[in-house]
Amino acid sequence: MNLLVKSPLRFSLIATVFVILMFFILILLDKNPVIYSSNIIFIGPLLSLFLFFAVKLFRDTNPDGLRFWQGFSIGILYTLFFTLFYSIVLWSDAVLFATDHFDEYRAMIIEKIIAGKDMLVDKMGEEGYQEYLKSGESSNARIIGSLAVNNVIIGALVTPLVSLFMRTSEPKRV
Template identity: 70%
Template sequence: MNLIVKLPLKFSLIAIFFVVLMFFLIILLGKNPVIYTSNIIFMGPMLAAFLFLSVKAFRDINPEGLRFWQGFSIGLIYTLIFSIVFALLLWIYASAFDQVYFDEYRTMILEKIKAGKDMLIDQMGEEGYQEYLKSGESSNGRIIGSLAFNNILIGILVTPLISLFMRTSEPQKPKSV
């Protein structure tokens, strides 16, 4: 298997292991894991750390170093694998086990929308606010898709930065005499 695919697959599965571990640890602590895994303050640094490790591993293993396009490709593959497996795990959990956490998440979102009612009505009008309120009553699939999209967005924003800073210079070609 190509190194550009192999390393992001490896590191995304390691990151998923930690997310699953965190998911069930949060359940044991009596908290809502859907709310905590949707928290960008936790997921963002974790995604970025494992993305960095996958790009660094490629740079260290590849004798020719790392080009920007290679780092960018690794980052996108890592992000897509992580987001798809994360969404799949949430879907399996919601389907097979407990939907209470998703109901609590929906309630939290609706409370936030209702708390900012005046500001939202000023910005989008009464009809816009009512549509936005209805969107807060979304299905589990829509919640899971939103969480996966957030992870993809984090990856798309972080990948170019990591690729840019981790790249190595092109090897010097010998001058012909």
């Protein structure tokens, strides 16, 4: 398999193992893993750290070094692989294990929307607020999709920075 695909696949699987481990730890601590794993404070650094390792592995093993486009490609592939695996973990929690974690997540979102009612009504109007409140009662698939989009956004923001930081200068052609 090409190193350009192998490196992000390997590190996205490793990052997914950390997510699964975190899920079990949070369940043992009687916390909701969907709420905590969706938190940017957890996902952002996890995604960034293993993205860095995937790009670094390619840079260190490729004899020509790393160009920006290669780092960017690795970052996008890593983000897509990780998001896919993360979504599978969330789907497994919702469907295979039939937990109430998503119900608690929905309740938390609705609670936040209700707490900010005055501000939201001022910005959106009463009809907009009611629509927004109904959107808080979304399906598990929509929640998983929303969390997946958040991961893609984080990856798309971090990837250019890591690629720029990790790139090597082009060897001089004689």
